Amino acid sequence: MYAVIFRAKPGIQDSEYGRTVTRMRELAFEKYGCLDFISATEGEGEQEVTISYWPNAQAISAWKSDAEHTLAQETGRAKWYDSYIVQVVEIKREYKFNS
Template sequence: MYLVTFRLDPGEYDEEFHELNDIIQAVAEDTDGYLGKRTWNNTESDEVLVVYYWKSLNALNSFGDDTNHKRAKQRWTEWYDAYEVTVTEVLETYGSGFGDDADPPR
């Protein structure tokens, strides 16, 4: 499994951002190997952290090849003050679990 951590400092979102963001999320959900996402918001700094779960690197790369996703990445300066993406391979997970709502779905 792979995690893509998308850390961002939001700027100004316009209607086009929201439309493109919805399209990209739908593309992710339709990509074979997409397992889900979790989002956290830091109320003190407005920083947002989104973690996307992928079954394989091939699945992630397939999503990364999407035209809408590429277009959004080219326009990041219009919508974010800063961002950082980290791709991590998960070697092991353990703990008590979070029940049926756990991410990624098991």
């Protein structure tokens, strides 16, 4: 299993941003096999962190090159984010606790 960690400093996040985030999430699950997708904002919107989980590296590559996702990335760089970093990691081990 793999994870993609997206950490960003938000810029202008308008209503188009909200619609695009919803669509990208749907696309990731429905077309590319995303296993989970978690987002959080920290410090009154100063940092956004999104972690998505994927079955393999090929699914991540296909997702990254999707035409809709590519357009969202371009708009993100132009308007929605001041900066961001993307990290792709392979999960070697996982531990759980359930009470």
